[in-house]
Amino acid sequence: MKEFVLLTGCQETGNVLANQLEEIMGDYVACSHFSSEEGYPTTIMNQLVVLSHKLMEDEPDVKRCIGDGCKVIIAERIINYEHIDKLLFLPAGTNVLYMNDDYETCKESIESLKKLGIDHINYIPFYPGIQNSHKIEIAITPGKFMMIPDYVKEVVNIGTRLMDISTIIQILDYFHLNEPGNVISQRYMRKIIQLSQKLANTSQKANDLNKHLNEVLDGVNDGILTINKDGYVIVFNEELGYLFNVSPKRAIGRKISDIIEHPELITFLLDPSPEEDRWFTFNQIEAVVHRFPLNGHQSIVATFKNVRKTIEIEKKLRRELVMKGYVAKYTLGDIIGESSILRETKATAKKLAITDFSILIQGESGTGKELFASAIHNCSPREKGPFLAVNFSAISEDLVESELFGYEDGAFTGAKKGGKVGLFEQANGGTIFLDEIGDISLKLQARLLRVLQEKEIMRIGGSKIIPVDVRVIAATNKNLLKMIEQGKFREDLYHRLKVLFLRLPELRNRIDDIPHLIQHFIRQSGKINIKIMPEVVRRLCSFSWYGNVRELKNAIDYMLSVCEENTIQLNDIPSENSFQLRVYSPETVPQPMAISEKSLTPDDEEELILLLKALLSISEKGETPNRKKVTEMSQTWKKPLTEHQVRRRFDILELRGYIAKCRGRSGTKLTQLGLDTLMKI
Numbered sequence: 112m113k114e115f116v117l118l119t120g121c122q123e124t125g126n127v128l129a130n131q132l133e134e135i136m137g138d139y140v141a142c143s144h145f146s147s148e149e150g151y152p153t154t155i156m157n158q159l160v161v162l163s164h165k166l167m168e169d170e171p172d173v174k175r176c177i178g179d180g181c182k183v184i185i186a187e188r189i190i191n192y193e194h195i196d197k198l199l200f201l202p203a204g205t206n207v208l209y210m211n212d213d214y215e216t217c218k219e220s221i222e223s224l225k226k227l228g229i230d231h232i233n234y235i236p237f238y239p240g241i242q243n244s245h246k247i248e249i250a251i252t253p254g255k256f257m258m259i260p261d262y263v264k265e266v267v268n269i270g271t272r273l274m275d276i277s278t279i280i281q282i283l284d285y286f287h288l289n290e291p292g293n294v295i296s297q298r299y300m301r302k303i304i305q306l307s308q309k310l311a312n313t314s315q316k317a318n319d320l321n322k323h324l325n326e327v328l329d330g331v332n333d334g335i336l337t338i339n340k341d342g343y344v345i346v347f348n349e350e351l352g353y354l355f356n357v358s359p360k361r362a363i364g365r366k367i368s369d370i371i372e373h374p375e376l377i378t379f380l381l382d383p384s385p386e387e388d389r390w391f392t393f394n395q396i397e398a399v400v401h402r403f404p405l406n407g408h409q410s411i412v413a414t415f416k417n418v419r420k421t422i423e424i425e426k427k428l429r430r431e432l433v434m435k436g437y438v439a440k441y442t443l444g445d446i447i448g449e450s451s452i453l454r455e456t457k458a459t460a461k462k463l464a465i466t467d468f469s470i471l472i473q474g475e476s477g478t479g480k481e482l483f484a485s486a487i488h489n490c491s492p493r494e495k496g497p498f499l500a501v502n503f504s505a506i507s508e509d510l511v512e513s514e515l516f517g518y519e520d521g522a523f524t525g526a527k528k529g530g531k532v533g534l535f536e537q538a539n540g541g542t543i544f545l546d547e548i549g550d551i552s553l554k555l556q557a558r559l560l561r562v563l564q565e566k567e568i569m570r571i572g573g574s575k576i577i578p579v580d581v582r583v584i585a586a587t588n589k590n591l592l593k594m595i596e597q598g599k600f601r602e603d604l605y606h607r608l609k610v611l612f613l614r615l616p617e618l619r620n621r622i623d624d625i626p627h628l629i630q631h632f633i634r635q636s637g638k639i640n641i642k643i644m645p646e647v648v649r650r651l652c653s654f655s656w657y658g659n660v661r662e663l664k665n666a667i668d669y670m671l672s673v674c675e676e677n678t679i680q681l682n683d684i685p686s687e688n689s690f691q692l693r694v695y696s697p698e699t700v701p702q703p704m705a706i707s708e709k710s711l712t713p714d715d716e717e718e719l720i721l722l723l724k725a726l727l728s729i730s731e732k733g734e735t736p737n738r739k740k741v742t743e744m745s746q747t748w749k750k751p752l753t754e755h756q757v758r759r760r761f762d763i764l765e766l767r768g769y770i771a772k773c774r775g776r777s778g779t780k781l782t783q784l785g786l787d788t789l790m791k792i
């Protein structure tokens with residue numbers, strides 16, 4: 112085997128060059144290499160010596176070790192083509208330091224880089240002893256890391272320079288190896304072809320990406336414009352072409368002032384100040400233009416939003432949400448009732464709505480929890496987003512998880528092809544209403560807690576984390592605190608849900624609202640020609656309504672269906688026992704108030720009217736109406752009353768909202784409702 116000696120300055124260069132030579136001609140020629148770092152051999156005799164750099168020729172150590180009969184070749188070196196693709200990614204015009212041991216090598220390398228066509232960047236030679244007055248932040252180096260100054264922020268290592276083919280041919284010539292010449296040059300060329308393939312691939316990828324980006328820009332509904340600091344157009348998408356009636360091809364590369372004839376808009380676009388929005392009208396189009404600088408004011412980007420189109424898109428989205436049923440149907444105005452407790456609840460709901468915290472609504476069945484959730488969404492900043500209501504008591508435990516979080520294709524047997532988007536994802540940007548939250552399993556509670564904490568979900572069978580921006584309103588008629596004690600509800604979830612809290616009043620505690628609700632439900636049914644007798648209203652006001660507004664609504668619907676001659680009479684009231692005798696679930700403590708009404712008969716009803724009349728006549732005489740005076744008056748009635756009996760009947764009248772018992776000299780007074788009821792009779 113033919114052998115030669117390679118002498119290099121540093122060891123790294125020796126290793127890289129020896130590897131290169133081994134790869135290309137290792138089966139014909141062997142080389143032993145030495146560097147000044149490790150020390151050169153004592154004397155080399157009658158051998159071919161290859162020096163990695165021409166400056167080494169004058170080095171005393173090198174001179175000393177080259178003995179008689181040696182042939183010396185100074186290697187021609189070229190840039191390591193395997194790494195130069197990194198340079199292609201630097202933007203055109205970038206100033207970069209080229210670092211090497213001395214000015215000569217820097218100059219040579221920069222020239223060969225330029226010859227290779229990598230001439231889109233400005234190379235500034237940098238070698239020991241030179242001052243870099245510009246404090247350039249990007250440096251290129253063939254592996255010379257020890258000289259990088261502090262201010263350099265990005266270093267591109269293009270690796271040690273390789274041996275040029277001309278030197279390889281010289282080595283082959285020395286050994287009279289003409290035959291393998293072709294094979295070796297082919298190997299050398301193959302390496303270069305690999306590089307050009309790599310570059311071609313990179314450039315293909317860049318072209319594809321560029322094409323893709325242009326498609327994205329053209330697909331956007333807004334007009335997008337980018338101009339450089341001299342006012343030349345760089346990006347002009349199709350939508351902008353449509354807005355200005357100019358084809359993007361014609362616009363790109365031209366001065367913006369040659370394309371848009373709107374001096375005020377041009378001034379706004381070229382304004383170098385920070386980002387700004389402004390409304391403009393051009394070509395009978397109204398647009399909001401948003402302008403912002405890019406790359407440290409090297410270019411300006413502006414987006415043009417067609418106002419009319421945006422409103423139409425928004426309307427369309429809303430229509431779609433309505434079609435899907437993802438719209439909150441009720442507003443606070445739809446919540447009927449004038450009682451002070453309902454008014455206060457509505458006022459609180461309004462205040463809670465404007466925050467973005469979770470809300471827990473607690474109330475008996477039928478008190479209007481869903482109604483309030485919907486109204487809260489509609490007066491919250493999320494009103495334009497979707498509103499999704501999930502009733503946990505209506506979905507089976509097996510389905511609930513996949514409904515809420517969705518699943519990926521093939522997540523389980525029976526899963527729909529293509530997977531399914533869960534309700535949380537569909538509620539993105541809006542509100543999700545979790546009704547009957549007390550009915551969910553502990554497993555689901557844990558999953559829900561994670562969603563509330565992390566604000567992200569993972570579909571069943573999926574691995575991707577999907578961020579969701581959803582406000583949660585939960586509702587229950589259960590006593591969650593009791594469930595926590597019993598280990599049936601997670602305390603941490605309870606606190607997450609109950610950041611804000613709304614308690615809905617029971618209907619039996621706001622009897623004043625019943626007449627309003629009755630009228631509302633009759634109106635809602637469309638049967639406005641049907642009248643309801645005042646005694647029916649009074650009777651309905653006397654019930655306990657443990658099923659609350661829903662139960663009242665059902666009763667009205669029933670009476671509207673069975674009544675005759677367009678009038679609702681007492682005998683149209685559905686089986687009264689159902690409203691009066693039922694005891695509410697042990698979760699909520701029933702109020703003692705309605706109990707005394709249980710035994711009321713039509714006679715008693717008449718008696719109550721007499722009492723109202725008595726109160727009115729006493730006050731009309733200018734006296735203070737009280738129990739004692741009313742008891743005295745009752746002595747002339749068919750059924751005289753004791754003071755105790757009067758007190759019990761006053762309790763009922765107060766519950767119905769007809770009278771107000773005041774302490775002191777004011778005595779017991781008729782309320783407006785009481786007066787109205789008397790007048791109607």
Ligand SMILES: Nc1ncnc2c1ncn2[C@@H]1O[C@H](COP(=O)(O)OP(=O)(O)OP(=O)(O)O)[C@@H](O)[C@H]1O
Binds near residue numbers: 476480588
């Ligand atoms: N103040 C109100 N004004 C008008 N309608 C009401 C009012 N409160 C409740 N309703 C009506 O009563 C019915 C029950 O209301 P909703 O479904 O909101 O109650 P809920 O508390 O969510 O009941 P549940 O706990 O049983 O789900 C609905 O038809 C609703 O429109």
